[in-house]
Amino acid sequence: MPDQSKISLRGVHKSFGPKHVLNGIDLEIGQGESVVIIGGSGTGKSVTLKCVLGLLNPDSGSIRIDGEEVVGARASDRDRLLHKFGMLFQSAALFDSMRVWQNVAFGLIQGKGMARDQAKQIALQKLAQVGLAEEVAELQPAELSGGMQKRVGLARAIATDPEIIFFDEPTTGLDPIMADVINDLIVSSVKDLGATTLSITHDIASARKIADRIAMIHEGRIIWEGPVSQLDDSGNPFVDQFINGRAEGPIQMQVLRP
Amino acid sequence: MIFINLLAHIGRLFLGFLAASGRLAIFGGRSVSHVFRPPFFPLITLQQMISIGYFSLPVVGLTTLFTGMALALQIFEGTARFNAEGAVAQVVAIGMARELAPVLGGLMVAGRVGAAMAAEIGTMRVTEQIDALTTLSTNPFKYLIAPRLIAGTLMVPFLVLVGDVIGIFGGFVISVNLLHFNAASYVKNTVDFLENIDIISGLVKAGAFGFIVTLMGCYHGFQSRGGAEGVGAATTNAVVTASILILTANLILTRLFFSN
Numbered sequence: 001m002p003d004q005s006k007i008s009l010r011g012v013h014k015s016f017g018p019k020h021v022l023n024g025i026d027l028e029i030g031q032g033e034s035v036v037i038i039g040g041s042g043t044g045k046s047v048t049l050k051c052v053l054g055l056l057n058p059d060s061g062s063i064r065i066d067g068e069e070v071v072g073a074r075a076s077d078r079d080r081l082l083h084k085f086g087m088l089f090q091s092a093a094l095f096d097s098m099r100v101w102q103n104v105a106f107g108l109i110q111g112k113g114m115a116r117d118q119a120k121q122i123a124l125q126k127l128a129q130v131g132l133a134e135e136v137a138e139l140q141p142a143e144l145s146g147g148m149q150k151r152v153g154l155a156r157a158i159a160t161d162p163e164i165i166f167f168d169e170p171t172t173g174l175d176p177i178m179a180d181v182i183n184d185l186i187v188s189s190v191k192d193l194g195a196t197t198l199s200i201t202h203d204i205a206s207a208r209k210i211a212d213r214i215a216m217i218h219e220g221r222i223i224w225e226g227p228v229s230q231l232d233d234s235g236n237p238f239v240d241q242f243i244n245g246r247a248e249g250p251i252q253m254q255v256l257r258p
Numbered sequence: 259m260i261f262i263n264l265l266a267h268i269g270r271l272f273l274g275f276l277a278a279s280g281r282l283a284i285f286g287g288r289s290v291s292h293v294f295r296p297p298f299f300p301l302i303t304l305q306q307m308i309s310i311g312y313f314s315l316p317v318v319g320l321t322t323l324f325t326g327m328a329l330a331l332q333i334f335e336g337t338a339r340f341n342a343e344g345a346v347a348q349v350v351a352i353g354m355a356r357e358l359a360p361v362l363g364g365l366m367v368a369g370r371v372g373a374a375m376a377a378e379i380g381t382m383r384v385t386e387q388i389d390a391l392t393t394l395s396t397n398p399f400k401y402l403i404a405p406r407l408i409a410g411t412l413m414v415p416f417l418v419l420v421g422d423v424i425g426i427f428g429g430f431v432i433s434v435n436l437l438h439f440n441a442a443s444y445v446k447n448t449v450d451f452l453e454n455i456d457i458i459s460g461l462v463k464a465g466a467f468g469f470i471v472t473l474m475g476c477y478h479g480f481q482s483r484g485g486a487e488g489v490g491a492a493t494t495n496a497v498v499t500a501s502i503l504i505l506t507a508n509l510i511l512t513r514l515f516f517s518n
Contacts, residue, residue, distance in 0.1 A: 111395030
């Protein structure tokens with residue numbers, strides 16, 4: 001790992017009322033590294049991402065980006081840090097009042113103040129990069145299939161050439177082939193940019209493909225982390241149960257048995 | 259025991275009310291502060307002004323037209339009991355300008371605009387579009403809320419001014435055609451009687467109501483959680499709270515304007 005982490009989380013806690021979602025997350029992500037957090041639903045994956053982005057405020061702990069503290073930072077500093085980020089949302093979260101190219105160009109026009117014509121050219125280029133033709137650029141997001149929406153979301157996430165990209169369940173809700181297409185696009189677009197990425201998923205195939213390193217989250221803590229090559233012989237019963245998708249094991253689902 | 263439970267229940271309701279008021283106050287303060295701090299979004303503000311102002315004209319126009327007509331009939335009938343039928347023009351003018359155009363206009367805008375705003379922003383919230391705005395370095399308070407607050411506060415007075423004219427015209431039509439008033443003297447009575455304060459107080463009220471409607475629409479949309487049901491609840495809450503606040507603010511503003 002490089003000397004300084006790109007993103008560093010130490011002892012991050014977050015509760016919603018009586019519900020403790022994060023119980024001290026510790027995670028270091030190096031420059032240019034691709035880390036995937038795996039874990040079941042409701043274990044705190046999304047909350048972790050949102051804390052790093054500043055969409056949620058952690059109750060305690062420290063989150064540093066390039067050594068700069070995010071928790072409790074001033075709004076103006078936080079806005080400046082957000083320029084380093086791109087994010088692909090689980091539901092793609094495209095602005096449904098805008099055309100596809102306007103979605104992709106949004107960060108360039110509003111965030112960076114680029115002229116519309118120039119921003120549109122870059123948007124078309126990014127759309128081509130994710131395999132979408134020029135005709136698609138003029139459509140409304142509602143006219144696209146789920147896989148196409150994800151690809152537009154990806155184009156929007158990489159449009160500003162961010163240093164850090166977050167992927168929230170990039171393959172959820174897609175057929176296996178489209179999921180693999182998205183995985184390939186993530187790997188190639190990240191390589192082109194040299195970006196640092198943090199993804200969350202419960203799709204193990206996707207995790208194996210896009211990760212350098214995998215961290216498993218359970219009950220608000222990182223219970224295992226290691227290179228993707230060690231995933232199969234982690235020696236951790238939680239990880240074994242999860243990657244093999246077994247109902248029996250140390251992870252107990254809250255299901256009433258008949 | 260029942261008594262204690264009852265007290266606890268009342269206490270919880272009261273605490274809940276205080277917490278909600280606090281959240282709304284923080285949200286409102288934050289929203290207003292972004293109205294005055296760059297970057298500004300003039301194009302979006304203009305779009306909102308058109309959508310609030312221009313497209314609400316039919317609703318507000320019809321409301322005030324029929325209200326002005328009914329008001330003329332009622333006042334004629336009522337004042338006839340003490341032989342003061344001549345006051346129809348004056349009462350219609352003052353009633354529309356001071357009270358009915360702002361309040362009914364405000365309530366109609368709450369139904370039309372407040373609900374649409376809560377539904378739109380609520381849907382953006384539950385589909386993570388608001389989070390997406392933030393990750394694209396765009397502050398949702400500046401991009402979504404400030405333009406709507408500006409547009410609402412400026413355009414509802416415009417609607418009410420048009421409503422004043424249409425409402426008084428409605429009264430005129432009924433009075434002249436049905437109640438056989440002299441057209442020229444009806445107009446003269448209206449113009450002579452109305453004072454600036456009557457119109458201005460109505461427009462100030464309208465500005466306040468426009469602010470209330472847009473703030474409630476944005477607030478409830480922003481707070482909405484959990485899919486279609488959450489957005490539906492946000493829409494209802496936006497209209498109900500805006501309506502109640504409009505009626506409350508109307509009383510307070512009336513008292514402030516005409517206390518002496």
